[in-house]
Amino acid sequence: MGEYRVILVDADNVWRKNVKAMLTKYGHWVVGEAGDGLSAIKLVRSREPDLLIIDAALPGGMDGMQVAKIVHEDKLAPVIITSTSDEQVILEQAKEARVSALLIKPLGEMSLLPAVELAIANYHEIAALEEKIKDLQETLETRKIVERAKGILMETQGLTEAEAFKRIQRQSMNKRVSIRLVAEAVIMAHSLNK
Known part of the structure; x- marks a missing residue:
């Protein structure tokens, strides 16, 4: 308790x-x-x-x-x-x-105290699950953006999927930013060049 x-x-x-x-x-x-x-x-x-x-x-x-x-x-x-x-x-x-x-x-104590314990335990469990869902949604969204950026690099530069991903990954490490930011920059640059 x-x-x-x-x-x-x-x-x-x-x-x-x-x-x-x-x-x-x-x-x-x-x-x-x-x-x-x-x-x-x-x-x-x-x-x-x-x-x-x-x-x-x-x-x-x-x-x-x-x-x-x-x-x-x-x-x-x-x-x-x-x-x-x-x-x-x-x-x-x-x-x-x-x-x-x-x-x-x-x-009475017999009803109040178990209700207190359960309410707080369940609340924390739900909050943790909501955070996990949020993280998973963020991961899925990042994956979609990276896939789109890889597709753009494959189409415009004639790269294989693995080469396109390595290029995004290398840029991410060189610039010390997330892969998602690099992928978004690739997508934005492509849309500006259209």
Whole structure:
């Protein structure tokens, strides 16, 4: 079990105090507390917590689901939503907001602590997978550009595929730039000479 930085958001001060006691008992730090959605967003952006635990129904113009959606879209932290209602509509809103867990009040250590651990672990796993996808997309795009540049060199200079690639690779090493940049320069030079 890790030591996580948590922000608690609920209009009920007593609830926040009780949840804070449960979290600190297990080594987590509550790095911010708020009673409304707008304050929650400001806290999350400034304190960069590992987790946001927020009530679905907050006073003011922004409820917990709206905050959760913003926090998810901006990739700020995983979110656990709490609610006094177990209605299907709350569950559907939680799915739409992409929350990590929905806990029904009153909360106990037996439900809160596993939800905290799973929410943070799953969030990090998803973030790692998203980064891997981004890297793979970048690699694929680079490969397409290099293939196009090789084709141009093969066509205009009568090189074999291996010779065209070696020329691009040699330029990359000589100029100390990526193969992609050299390939893009070949493509650009070819389009200017048309």
